[in-house]
Each structure stands twice: as C-alpha cells, then as structure tokens.
Amino acid sequence: MDTDALKRMAAEAALDYIQPGMVVGVGTGSTSNHFIDALGRAKISVEGYVPSSIGTAERLKSLGLRVLDLNDTGDIPVYVDGADEIDPHFRLIKGGGGALTREKIVASAARRFVCIADHSKDHAKLGSFPLPVEVLPFARSFVARQLVKLGGNPSLRNSFTSDNGNVILDVVGLDLSDPVAMESKINSIPGVLDNGIFALRRADVVLLGSPEGVIRRSNAPQ
Numbered sequence: 001m002d003t004d005a006l007k008r009m010a011a012e013a014a015l016d017y018i019q020p021g022m023v024v025g026v027g028t029g030s031t032s033n034h035f036i037d038a039l040g041r042a043k044i045s046v047e048g049y050v051p052s053s054i055g056t057a058e059r060l061k062s063l064g065l066r067v068l069d070l071n072d073t074g075d076i077p078v079y080v081d082g083a084d085e086i087d088p089h090f091r092l093i094k095g096g097g098g099a100l101t102r103e104k105i106v107a108s109a110a111r112r113f114v115c116i117a118d119h120s121k122d123h124a125k126l127g128s129f130p131l132p133v134e135v136l137p138f139a140r141s142f143v144a145r146q147l148v149k150l151g152g153n154p155s156l157r158n159s160f161t162s163d164n165g166n167v168i169l170d171v172v173g174l175d176l177s178d179p180v181a182m183e184s185k186i187n188s189i190p191g192v193l194d195n196g197i198f199a200l201r202r203a204d205v206v207l208l209g210s211p212e213g214v215i216r217r218s219n220a221p222q
C-alpha cells in the first residue's frame, strides 16, 4: 500500500470525530486534503469549517463546504490536521507546508486535536524532520543567528512566502529532548512568529494509517 493510501485511510478515520452541528478546524497538507475530500463525500451537516490556510479554505470552498472565520467562532470542538513527526507523547513537528502558525492557532482554539498521518510519521523522539520556524522577513538574519546560538543550523526555505507574508527557516541540529522548552525558547526570539514544535499544544488523538489498518492512540478521555 502506498503512502498516499495510508494518509487517506487515516483521514477517513477522522470522520468518526465529526458530529452534525459542529464547527470543525481543518489543517493543511496532503493528509488534510484527503480529510477535506472525505468531508465533501460525507456531507455531514456541520455549522462550518475553520481553515488553517488559504489553500485549505480554497479546497473547502471548491467542494461547497462552508468556510468560517476564526474571529466569528468561539472555541472549536475539534481540529483535524496532519504532521511531519509524531512522538509517543503526542508531541509533533509541523510546518512542512509552511502553515504552522495558523495551524497552531486553530489547534489551540480547539478542544480536541485529532492528528492524522501515515505511520512513517511515528517516531520515538522528535528531531529528524528539519524544524520550520516562521520569521518576519525584516528579522531573518537576526533570528538565524539566534537559532545558531541555540545549536541549530538554519536554512532559508527557497522561493516561499507564508500566508502571513513571512519566510520560513528550516532548522536542523537542535536538541529537541525537551520539546516544550525549545518551543518556548524559539518563540521568545523577537521576529519569530511561531515554530513547528507542537508540545505546548499537543495532539489529543493520533490516527496512523498502516498496512494493518488505522492505529488509534488517545491522550485524553473520549
């Protein structure tokens, strides 16, 4: 079974967490795109969807699904999104597609975060995927120097501007053995919008597509 089929399997399993009348947060990326397509087929009568990126909003609209502005909703019952790495404590690295800042905002506004991925994203510890950091263009070089002081080796993502008009530094070499501490340290650098460590706001449920079926892990009472 190819990776895309495993992503689709996890995405379709996330429909179990969607109830009529809900406001649903929707992530970004290829796995989230499968989730959007599954929503389009399922036609659940939700109140609407809060997208984590312009691309996600466009895909939702193209399927006739109602898009809501986060500023017009209260707390969101559920957020569904993919990840680049997942550790056994439900902590994540995200931002391979550069949508990490809005993703973290919508995830933080959600009462339950359901993370969907193929099983290759499952890692004993975080750190093999280069950590995306969204940075104001004005502060790019300054932030890069601070990341080097933290032990990292940043490189500018080529020809990429985020939905918020910013650049992404992809950082290798950081010690992520304490993800909460590193998430906070990086975010305290002036000019950093956010970074792709999701440890302060972890996933609550992880659904992994695997050749044996969907592996379900839960971090919270259902």
Ligand SMILES: O=C[C@H](O)[C@H](O)[C@H](O)COP(=O)(O)O
Pocket (backbone or CB within 6 Å): 027, 028, 029, 030, 031, 032, 081, 082, 083, 084, 094, 095, 096, 097, 098, 099, 100, 103
């Ligand atoms: O910025 C992008 C997101 O964090 C994605 O959710 C993440 O990169 C996973 O993407 P994919 O589902 O395409 O593997």
